[in-house]
Amino acid sequence: MSQSITIKDIAKLLGLSKSTVSRALKDHPDISPETKRAVKEIAEKLHYKPNHVAISLRHRKSRMIGLLVPNISYFFFPSVIEGIEEIVHEHGYQLMILQSNESYEREVNSIDTMLANNVEGILASVSRKTEDFSHFKNVIDRDIPIVFFDRVPEEIKADMVLVDDIRGTYDGVKHLLDTGRKQIAICIGHPNLLISKNRLKGYKMALNEVGLEVEEKYIISGQSIDDVERATHQLLNQENPPDGIFAISDLTMTGIMRAIYANRLRIPEDIAVIGFCEEPFSTMYNPPLSTIQPMGFEIGKMATEVLFTRIQAEHGFMMTPEIHNITSKMVIRGST
Amino acid sequence: MSQSITIKDIAKLLGLSKSTVSRALKDHPDISPETKRAVKEIAEKLHYKPNHVAISLRHRKSRMIGLLVPNISYFFFPSVIEGIEEIVHEHGYQLMILQSNESYEREVNSIDTMLANNVEGILASVSRKTEDFSHFKNVIDRDIPIVFFDRVPEEIKADMVLVDDIRGTYDGVKHLLDTGRKQIAICIGHPNLLISKNRLKGYKMALNEVGLEVEEKYIISGQSIDDVERATHQLLNQENPPDGIFAISDLTMTGIMRAIYANRLRIPEDIAVIGFCEEPFSTMYNPPLSTIQPMGFEIGKMATEVLFTRIQAEHGFMMTPEIHNITSKMVIRGST
DNA sequence: ACCGGTTTCGCAACCGGTTGCGGTTGATAA
DNA sequence: TTATCAACCGCAACCGGTTGCGAAACCGGT
Numbered sequence: 157m158s159q160s161i162t163i164k165d166i167a168k169l170l171g172l173s174k175s176t177v178s179r180a181l182k183d184h185p186d187i188s189p190e191t192k193r194a195v196k197e198i199a200e201k202l203h204y205k206p207n208h209v210a211i212s213l214r215h216r217k218s219r220m221i222g223l224l225v226p227n228i229s230y231f232f233f234p235s236v237i238e239g240i241e242e243i244v245h246e247h248g249y250q251l252m253i254l255q256s257n258e259s260y261e262r263e264v265n266s267i268d269t270m271l272a273n274n275v276e277g278i279l280a281s282v283s284r285k286t287e288d289f290s291h292f293k294n295v296i297d298r299d300i301p302i303v304f305f306d307r308v309p310e311e312i313k314a315d316m317v318l319v320d321d322i323r324g325t326y327d328g329v330k331h332l333l334d335t336g337r338k339q340i341a342i343c344i345g346h347p348n349l350l351i352s353k354n355r356l357k358g359y360k361m362a363l364n365e366v367g368l369e370v371e372e373k374y375i376i377s378g379q380s381i382d383d384v385e386r387a388t389h390q391l392l393n394q395e396n397p398p399d400g401i402f403a404i405s406d407l408t409m410t411g412i413m414r415a416i417y418a419n420r421l422r423i424p425e426d427i428a429v430i431g432f433c434e435e436p437f438s439t440m441y442n443p444p445l446s447t448i449q450p451m452g453f454e455i456g457k458m459a460t461e462v463l464f465t466r467i468q469a470e471h472g473f474m475m476t477p478e479i480h481n482i483t484s485k486m487v488i489r490g491s492t
Numbered sequence: 493m494s495q496s497i498t499i500k501d502i503a504k505l506l507g508l509s510k511s512t513v514s515r516a517l518k519d520h521p522d523i524s525p526e527t528k529r530a531v532k533e534i535a536e537k538l539h540y541k542p543n544h545v546a547i548s549l550r551h552r553k554s555r556m557i558g559l560l561v562p563n564i565s566y567f568f569f570p571s572v573i574e575g576i577e578e579i580v581h582e583h584g585y586q587l588m589i590l591q592s593n594e595s596y597e598r599e600v601n602s603i604d605t606m607l608a609n610n611v612e613g614i615l616a617s618v619s620r621k622t623e624d625f626s627h628f629k630n631v632i633d634r635d636i637p638i639v640f641f642d643r644v645p646e647e648i649k650a651d652m653v654l655v656d657d658i659r660g661t662y663d664g665v666k667h668l669l670d671t672g673r674k675q676i677a678i679c680i681g682h683p684n685l686l687i688s689k690n691r692l693k694g695y696k697m698a699l700n701e702v703g704l705e706v707e708e709k710y711i712i713s714g715q716s717i718d719d720v721e722r723a724t725h726q727l728l729n730q731e732n733p734p735d736g737i738f739a740i741s742d743l744t745m746t747g748i749m750r751a752i753y754a755n756r757l758r759i760p761e762d763i764a765v766i767g768f769c770e771e772p773f774s775t776m777y778n779p780p781l782s783t784i785q786p787m788g789f790e791i792g793k794m795a796t797e798v799l800f801t802r803i804q805a806e807h808g809f810m811m812t813p814e815i816h817n818i819t820s821k822m823v824i825r826g827s828t
Numbered sequence: 829a830c831c832g833g834t835t836t837c838g839c840a841a842c843c844g845g846t847t848g849c850g851g852t853t854g855a856t857a858a
Numbered sequence: 859t860t861a862t863c864a865a866c867c868g869c870a871a872c873c874g875g876t877t878g879c880g881a882a883a884c885c886g887g888t
Contacts, residue, residue: 160607162843173867174844174845175846175867175868175870176867176868177845178846178847187866187867188867191866191867206608207549209545209549209554209609209610209845210549211846212545212873213543213545213546213549213844213872213873214846215846229567235565237591238565241593250590250605252589253589254586257577269544272544272545273544274543414775441777443753498873499874500874508837508838509837509838510838510876511837511876511877512836512838513875514875515837515877518876522835523835523836524835527836527837543873545873546843546873546874546875546876547874547875547876549842549843549874550843550874551843551876552843
């Protein structure tokens with residue numbers, strides 16, 4: 157039984173044609189009830205499983221959704237994926253997950269394999285290194301729906317689902333101000349990224365609202381935990397160190413926390429900390445961190461729902477792309 | 493250009509047959525150099541990309557490896573996946589990642605879609621809920637190589653790649669003893685799991701070696717962070733509380749740490765902590781945790797290498813299954 | 829002119845399903 | 859008796875490549 161059994165096998169056993177078996181299996185009205193029964197019975201007995209590859213080839217569609225993520229190593233993307241899978245499976249589709257690992261080549265490659273595998277739609281979060289977006293244009297030209305989330309290309313016309321960074325940062329910084337902090341620092345990622353810009357915007361909004369000016373010395377950035385740790389050290393050891401820090405991600409938060417611990421500062425007495433962090437990351441610290449939850453699950457769900465409306469829309473009748481902002485939830489814990 | 497272009501398109505444009513084009517593209521010696529040049533040139537110009545689905549159907553193989561994991565939400569599996577991807581891509585294959593989410597139905601389902609998609613091999617870590625393993629037997633009967641890792645079924649004859657739990661736990665507990673601890677507790681997962689049994693074994697080995705007896709009250713277990721947190725509370729508040737705890741995973745560690753913090757105990761002064769934990773999890777705490785690193789990356793690599801030797805072996809000529817133990821690395825930090 | 833051997837290419841079947849269309853059968857109506 | 863029609867099923871093409879085999883065209887040698 158090393159070979160999987162096919163429709164032809166069933167047909168031969170029953171003295172029928174392939175077409176009849178195929179139709180019987182899917183309750184086509186042309187087939188008599190007895191024939192259907194016989195076919196289904198033997199199919200059941202032999203554990204017949206249709207070959208998706210053949211179906212995909214014939215129909216030019218695969219019931220598969222391609223997912224491109226930079227990585228799955230931290231909290232955010234896995235939770236997004238959970239949201240995606242919920243909707244994908246609801247529709248009876250399968251998910252094909254590809255990691256770019258922040259590499260442009262692998263990103264292009266991944267898109268190629270998705271197309272070569274006839275995915276019916278693509279969800280994508282782009283790599284940090286990507287600056288040429290023609291592989292995505294390619295997808296759009298082929299009329300394959302694509303929805304970007306979180307890390308989106310700026311120059312592509314497509315649906316986007318984003319965390320509301322401006323609002324989230326504004327909320328977090330405002331909360332720090334509300335608890336009496338005056339010198340609030342922020343740690344951002346790569347300054348070119350849209351998310352960094354937006355978060356800075358929210359930061360400025362909150363400060364300006366209470367008449368504070370943005371000071372350059374309170375803005376640090378870093379690409380890795382170690383980067384951030386070093387930057388935070390400098391930040392804490394300058395004159396007039398901050399009494400509150402807003403971290404932009406789980407990674408920056410880790411670097412910041414390490415530096416704070418190393419400097420023997422107390423949280424929240426000496427310095428308050430809040431930032432964009434996922435569960436269960438934020439509850440592991442001492443004290444548990446107040447956070448702006450990015451709601452990865454909701455982002456995944458929303459992105460996938462948008463994708464399916466595109467898939468189900470008549471081809472050619474494309475609505476204009478939309479941008480969805482998912483507002484984050486602020487959770488106050490011991491660190492502020 | 494909404495339709496992707498095929499071999500037939502190229503053939504028509506050049507007045508050739510499909511077969512000639514196909515052969516030209518793969519440098520078949522039967523084709524003249526000029527024809528090859530012409531074909532390749534126009535293929536390049538039109539951005540021709542072969543349709544993997546068609547190739548897969550024809551060859552009955554897909555150059556895809558299926559990966560079944562319970563989840564991708566924590567540190568261990570993502571790092572395993574990194575190792576897997578390294579080897580998979582080295583071989584020019586693609587990885588199809590499916591999550592069971594600890595659900596038996598979804599596990600069976602995932603195996604089905606892998607088979608239906610003609611994967612050439614499967615890497616699997618089974619769900620906690622799985623007790624019937626016939627879906628895996630099915631795979632083996634079909635002569636499709638499968639390698640289990642980390643969470644393995646006991647009653648299936650197949651290659652396995654495991655963390656050396658006995659050795660790892662032994663090392664960790666021994667280290668606690670070496671630093672002068674006398675009452676050492678351990679927190680395990682579900683008692684039925686092989687890993688729990690093995691880790692208990694290592695725990696006992698280390699204790700017995702220095703003439704200590706295993707006491708039931710020092711063995712706790714839990715399925716979730718909250719479970720563990722509660723159990724640790726009880727553990728710490730009984731008479732003769734432990735002065736060292738060995739945690740069996742990132743999850744149990746989180747519960748334990750929360751309970752320790754809540755009880756205002758100092759680490760490592762009052763209680764030392766060590767356990768199986770992944771980077772960067774263990775460095776986030778205060779103090780950074782000593783850990784037994786499970787080496788997910790190595791496990792992934794090893795499992796995939798074994799899988800490819802099976803794939804490349806002549807079918808039928810199956811070697812007997814092997815069990816590989818990956819020894820963990822002990823990293824001493826501030827918590828012990 | 830004829831033959832054997834290359835070189836170069838096309839025909840057609842095939843992978844495993846799907847589907848338009850046409851054919852056969854039997855029953856019913858005219 | 860014959861036309862009509864529904865019920866039921868098979869033929870064959872198709873999706874996009876791959877490949878065994880045969881054939882045409884050309885070569886130099888006799």
